[in-house]
Amino acid sequence: MMLSSSEIESLDDIIQRNKSIEKGDKVYSVGEKFTHIYAIRSGFLKSYCISESGEEQITGFHLAGEIVGLEGINTGVYLGFAEALETSQICAIPYEKLDKLNSSIDGLRQQLFKIMSQEITHNHELMLMLNQKNADEKIATFLLNLSAREALGKGLNLKFVLPMTRTDMANYLGLALETVSRIVGKLVKKEIISIDHKMVTIKQLDILSELAGASCHFSHPGEQNKLA
Amino acid sequence: MMLSSSEIESLDDIIQRNKSIEKGDKVYSVGEKFTHIYAIRSGFLKSYCISESGEEQITGFHLAGEIVGLEGINTGVYLGFAEALETSQICAIPYEKLDKLNSSIDGLRQQLFKIMSQEITHNHELMLMLNQKNADEKIATFLLNLSAREALGKGLNLKFVLPMTRTDMANYLGLALETVSRIVGKLVKKEIISIDHKMVTIKQLDILSELAGASCHFSHPGEQNKLA
DNA sequence: ATTAAAGTTTAACTTAGATCAAACTTTCAG
DNA sequence: CTGAAAGTTTGATCTAAGTTAAACTTTAAT
Numbered sequence: 001m002m003l004s005s006s007e008i009e010s011l012d013d014i015i016q017r018n019k020s021i022e023k024g025d026k027v028y029s030v031g032e033k034f035t036h037i038y039a040i041r042s043g044f045l046k047s048y049c050i051s052e053s054g055e056e057q058i059t060g061f062h063l064a065g066e067i068v069g070l071e072g073i074n075t076g077v078y079l080g081f082a083e084a085l086e087t088s089q090i091c092a093i094p095y096e097k098l099d100k101l102n103s104s105i106d107g108l109r110q111q112l113f114k115i116m117s118q119e120i121t122h123n124h125e126l127m128l129m130l131n132q133k134n135a136d137e138k139i140a141t142f143l144l145n146l147s148a149r150e151a152l153g154k155g156l157n158l159k160f161v162l163p164m165t166r167t168d169m170a171n172y173l174g175l176a177l178e179t180v181s182r183i184v185g186k187l188v189k190k191e192i193i194s195i196d197h198k199m200v201t202i203k204q205l206d207i208l209s210e211l212a213g214a215s216c217h218f219s220h221p222g223e224q225n226k227l228a
Numbered sequence: 229m230m231l232s233s234s235e236i237e238s239l240d241d242i243i244q245r246n247k248s249i250e251k252g253d254k255v256y257s258v259g260e261k262f263t264h265i266y267a268i269r270s271g272f273l274k275s276y277c278i279s280e281s282g283e284e285q286i287t288g289f290h291l292a293g294e295i296v297g298l299e300g301i302n303t304g305v306y307l308g309f310a311e312a313l314e315t316s317q318i319c320a321i322p323y324e325k326l327d328k329l330n331s332s333i334d335g336l337r338q339q340l341f342k343i344m345s346q347e348i349t350h351n352h353e354l355m356l357m358l359n360q361k362n363a364d365e366k367i368a369t370f371l372l373n374l375s376a377r378e379a380l381g382k383g384l385n386l387k388f389v390l391p392m393t394r395t396d397m398a399n400y401l402g403l404a405l406e407t408v409s410r411i412v413g414k415l416v417k418k419e420i421i422s423i424d425h426k427m428v429t430i431k432q433l434d435i436l437s438e439l440a441g442a443s444c445h446f447s448h449p450g451e452q453n454k455l456a
Numbered sequence: 457a458t459t460a461a462a463g464t465t466t467a468a469c470t471t472a473g474a475t476c477a478a479a480c481t482t483t484c485a486g
Numbered sequence: 487c488t489g490a491a492a493g494t495t496t497g498a499t500c501t502a503a504g505t506t507a508a509a510c511t512t513t514a515a516t
Contacts, residue, residue, distance in 0.1 A: 116345070146362065
């Protein structure tokens with residue numbers, strides 16, 4: 001799913017390449033005017049929203065090749081936060097210009113539709129996980145998903161980084177942080193995975209996959225759709 | 229958020245209006261080639277997917293003015309089912325043509341982007357609900373959400389239809405059907421709502437809202453985006 | 457290098473909601 | 487209309503995971 005060279009040229013005119021952000025920096029915040037969507041070139045972000053009563057809900061973790069900010073299209077305002085979990089490089093893509101240039105970059109527009117569709121599908125998977133999986137299955141699924149995404153669509157990495165805190169994992173998965181800690185600890189003790197600082201190694205992929213259980217995939221997603 | 233008359237003319241050329249489907253009929257099924265998205269003119273649908281192990285996960289309930297099938301854009305294949313919960317009228321919109329005609333119906337394309345963005349935002353709300361709300365809060369939130377949607381963006385209906393079974397509600401909310409039955413029963417006993425067959429009446433909106441608790445809304449969604 | 461703050465682990469205890477079971481009610485096909 | 491099937495309610499019991507608490511480890515600022 002590549003763009004043509006003329007599309008890439010069009011892209012070059014409008015995107016602001018490789019802006020660097022540090023851990024803890026926000027790409028955008030709730031209530032800000034929606035102007036750009038952001039392609040992640042390297043690094044790791046989380047997106048989250050805050051409920052009226054001040055509770056944080058993490059809505060996604062995002063790594064290289066993925067897009068954040070799409071939630072702003074509808075209202076013209078960002079409806080949550082995107083924040084770097086480590087030093088990251090991002091491309092700012094002005095949505096307005098993307099929209100205007102559409103005839104010259106049809107492929108790009110179609111790509112964007114696919115990315116949004118993919119996000120909707122991903123959310124269906126997420127519902128299955130949050131509604132029907134127990135804590136062990138959630139953790140196993142989460143680890144495998146992260147592993148596959150860090151491999152950028154080519155299989156899955158047996159060694160990958162887990163850059164978020166237990167608290168963030170727990171919030172995303174709808175578990176208590178102690179539960180996450182306990183289960184990750186159990187997986188290590190059983191030598192299904194090992195952990196060194198933020199680095200995870202999957203030692204028994206078969207067992208971890210078994211643990212993860214059911215998913216909704218009709219056919220596997222294969223290559224990740226990318227914008228730039 | 230209306231379409232111009234020329235946009236509506238373009239639309240007239242491509243959409244298949246008012247196809248009628250009966251309760252239990254499927255609009256599309258998993259694995260079928262993605263050809264159309266569907267605008268619901270009247271009635272009520274549910275969308276769901278089936279996990280490898282055969283478990284059903286309801287991914288949404290959809291009523292008049294809403295769109296189903298967007299999940300198919302990415303892979304070119306429908307990734308789940310959409311099924312009528314009652315006799316419904318739907319518009320079939322060929323995605324291919326929609327895509328080709330884009331220059332003449334820019335507004336329509338933008339509308340579609342907004343609808344997809346809205347769906348992503350809605351999923352963030354859903355995560356907050358599934359992760360942080362207890363069973364009482366889930367039921368109250370669900371009822372209020374349905375009430376608001378049946379009012380088509382103008383406030384919320386104090387009287388509305390609850391067309392799905394307890395089993396479907398439970399599946400969607402990640403609860404056991406007995407829990408749903410018990411909590412709905414409790415709300416009726418406390419006279420916060422009353423139920424006559426499939427008709428729900430909210431008798432104490434303040435208390436129900438209180439019960440529903442926190443949401444992520446930055447500003448209220450106002451009018452629902454519609455395609456046709 | 458020091459140390460305060462942030463993050464993690466572990467254990468004991470509690471509870472919301474699942475599961476099991478059984479009666480009751482509504483729906484709808486013939 | 488009739489009866490079987492589908493859906494709902496209600497009660498008793500059980501358990502996965504939350505909560506509370508406290509020690510331990512890592513991180514990062516000075």
